[in-house]
Amino acid sequence: MANVSNVTRLRETPAHTAVEVSNLNHVYEGREGKVAALEDISLTIEAGRFVVIVGPSGCGKTSLLMMLAGLRRQTSGTILCAGRPIVDPDPERVGVVFQEASLFPWLSALDNVEFPMALRKAPKDERRRRADEMLNLVGLQGFGGRYPHELSGGMKQRVSIARGLVQDPPVLLMDEPFAALDEQTRMTMGHELLRIWSQTNKTVVFITHSLTEAVYLADEVLVMSARPGRIIDRIPITLPRPRNYEMMASDVFGRLRDRIWQQIRTTP
Amino acid sequence: MKRPSPRAVRWMLIAAILVVWEALPRLGLVAELLLPPLSKTLVALVNAWPEYMSALFVTLYEVILAMLIACGAGILVGALVGGITLLRNVFLPVFSSLYAVPIVILYPVFTAWFGIGSESKVAFAGAYGFFPVMLSTAAGIRTIDEQLLLAARSMGATVPQQITRVIIPASIPTVLTGLRLGGALTIIGVVVAEMLTSAAGIGYLVTSYRTILDSPHVFAGVLMILILSVLFDTAARAIERRTLVWQTAGRRERASSKEDKATLAMPAPA
Numbered sequence: 001m002a003n004v005s006n007v008t009r010l011r012e013t014p015a016h017t018a019v020e021v022s023n024l025n026h027v028y029e030g031r032e033g034k035v036a037a038l039e040d041i042s043l044t045i046e047a048g049r050f051v052v053i054v055g056p057s058g059c060g061k062t063s064l065l066m067m068l069a070g071l072r073r074q075t076s077g078t079i080l081c082a083g084r085p086i087v088d089p090d091p092e093r094v095g096v097v098f099q100e101a102s103l104f105p106w107l108s109a110l111d112n113v114e115f116p117m118a119l120r121k122a123p124k125d126e127r128r129r130r131a132d133e134m135l136n137l138v139g140l141q142g143f144g145g146r147y148p149h150e151l152s153g154g155m156k157q158r159v160s161i162a163r164g165l166v167q168d169p170p171v172l173l174m175d176e177p178f179a180a181l182d183e184q185t186r187m188t189m190g191h192e193l194l195r196i197w198s199q200t201n202k203t204v205v206f207i208t209h210s211l212t213e214a215v216y217l218a219d220e221v222l223v224m225s226a227r228p229g230r231i232i233d234r235i236p237i238t239l240p241r242p243r244n245y246e247m248m249a250s251d252v253f254g255r256l257r258d259r260i261w262q263q264i265r266t267t268p
Numbered sequence: 269m270k271r272p273s274p275r276a277v278r279w280m281l282i283a284a285i286l287v288v289w290e291a292l293p294r295l296g297l298v299a300e301l302l303l304p305p306l307s308k309t310l311v312a313l314v315n316a317w318p319e320y321m322s323a324l325f326v327t328l329y330e331v332i333l334a335m336l337i338a339c340g341a342g343i344l345v346g347a348l349v350g351g352i353t354l355l356r357n358v359f360l361p362v363f364s365s366l367y368a369v370p371i372v373i374l375y376p377v378f379t380a381w382f383g384i385g386s387e388s389k390v391a392f393a394g395a396y397g398f399f400p401v402m403l404s405t406a407a408g409i410r411t412i413d414e415q416l417l418l419a420a421r422s423m424g425a426t427v428p429q430q431i432t433r434v435i436i437p438a439s440i441p442t443v444l445t446g447l448r449l450g451g452a453l454t455i456i457g458v459v460v461a462e463m464l465t466s467a468a469g470i471g472y473l474v475t476s477y478r479t480i481l482d483s484p485h486v487f488a489g490v491l492m493i494l495i496l497s498v499l500f501d502t503a504a505r506a507i508e509r510r511t512l513v514w515q516t517a518g519r520r521e522r523a524s525s526k527e528d529k530a531t532l533a534m535p536a537p538a
């Protein structure tokens with residue numbers, strides 16, 4: 001009995017790997033010739049982990065995320081999500097939250113959250129129920145009727161998160177989601193994201209330029225080199241959870257942040 | 269003292285203009301031949317009411333047909349030119365330059381092709397109104413935020429869904445502005461065409477009364493066109509406002525910044 005279950009466990013191992021990238025390369029063919037953006041990226045992200053990617057500007061973080069989302073095709077290499085290759089956007093496997101307000105200004109917050117389900121022609125009441133649930137999750141109960149221009153920057157990003165989660169994808173990709181927010185809102189949002197994450201058991205891939213944000217949020221920080229982007233370090237963040245603001249003042253926090261900074265600074 | 273609302277000021281201004289219109293000729297400051305008093309103009313309008321009504325009917329009929337042509341063709345061509353890169357590169361500069369040409373110079377050609385009846389007015393005014401509609405439709409589609417399309421794609425929107433659920437709603441504001449401009453131009457086009465060569469319509473009445481120096485009747489026609497244009501513009505703006513409730517950010521800038529403060533005061537999420 002124990003043996004049997006062991007065997008099944010072993011065969012199911014890929015299911016515990018949320019995202020697997022192998023030997024991924026990407027070359028842009030621009031006007032000034034070819035630009036190697038990503039070089040030989042291989043990484044495995046376990047299910048339920050919070051992974052943060054940092055790296056110098058222009059190193060290919062957004063490009064990598066677009067490929068994980070199926071929005072752009074890599075030049076070579078494979079990306080597996082839930083054991084199957086990503087070739088096209090699949091909102092049931094991967095949800096995406098972008099930096100800028102990518103909400104549709106002509107739709108209310110609720111309709112924005114419903115949008116992915118509406119594309120799939122889900123029944124109206126199911127859509128409504130699910131969208132309401134998501135707005136509650138992100139702390140926006142009662143704001144569903146507002147249009148994006150009636151929401152603050154932080155609230156807009158909450159709606160974006162709700163929209164990314166509405167189809168319950170196991171993986172959530174976030175490209176500098178809080179970069180446009182002020183410092184205070186940003187801290188609050190980071191903390192809120194951790195709460196949402198712990199309530200939903202998603203795998204999160206999060207891109208940021210803020211080292212503090214990286215250490216505060218991550219289970220693991222991946223550091224990329226300048227272009228062509230490669231993964232040059234993989235730093236486990238050992239801080240206990242739940243995280244709190246006091247940890248930012250701790251020695252461990254400072255050392256981790258310094259280590260990441262050293263890596264980025266010395267990248268060729 | 270409380271400042272009067274812009275609305276009140278607007279009405280006061282209109283009233284003032286009407287008073288001045290009545291007063292200037294009455295006081296002998298302007299010859300009645302150049303500007304008949306408002307009252308005489310209204311009397312002339314009432315006395316010749318059936319004549320003006322049938323003329324208005326002709327003008328309206330031409331305006332409506334011309335608007336249908338301008339809007340239909342403008343939106344269709346604008347969508348193609350705005351949406352397809354090849355067409356855009358080839359045609360957009362051409363259309364933009366054509367917009368600057370005073371098309372009225374071509375009106376004789378239109379009468380040669382379509383006669384001096386309603387057809388030439390409709391064709392001319394349709395062509396006149398076509399450009400703003402087409403150019404703003406193209407601009408509306410061209411300037412869509414790429415980020416919105418990217419977001420839609422990430423949520424699995426197919427190409428038809430991207431068109432109906434993102435491109436069309438996103439370009440509606442610019443298209444509506446174009447429709448309002450184009451509509452105004454078709455009214456101008458029809459009236460100008462009627463004044464140049466025709467045998468019916470308000471423009472025709474104005475010209476023919478002018479040649480016999482009957483100022484009150486001339487101004488009665490002017491007044492009708494004025495009212496027609498203002499009514500059209502008011503209606504067009506009302507439609508824009510109702511369609512774009514979601515987009516009132518510009519107009520409600522102050523209101524919404526107040527709201528922001530209110531949101532801050534409330535224990536609302538960041």
Ligand SMILES: Nc1ncnc2c1ncn2[C@@H]1O[C@H](COP(=O)(O)OP(=O)(O)OP(=O)(O)O)[C@@H](O)[C@H]1O
Pocket residue numbers: 028029030035037055056057058059060061062063064227
């Ligand atoms: N569509 C494209 N065509 C050609 N080159 C591109 C394209 N998109 C990105 N690049 C190039 O690829 C490189 C990586 O871009 P990318 O946007 O992925 O970087 P990034 O790490 O997200 O940068 P940032 O931190 O500034 O957001 C950059 O040098 C950029 O100039």
Ligand SMILES: [Mg+2]
Pocket residue numbers: 061062063175
């Ligand atoms: Mg980027």
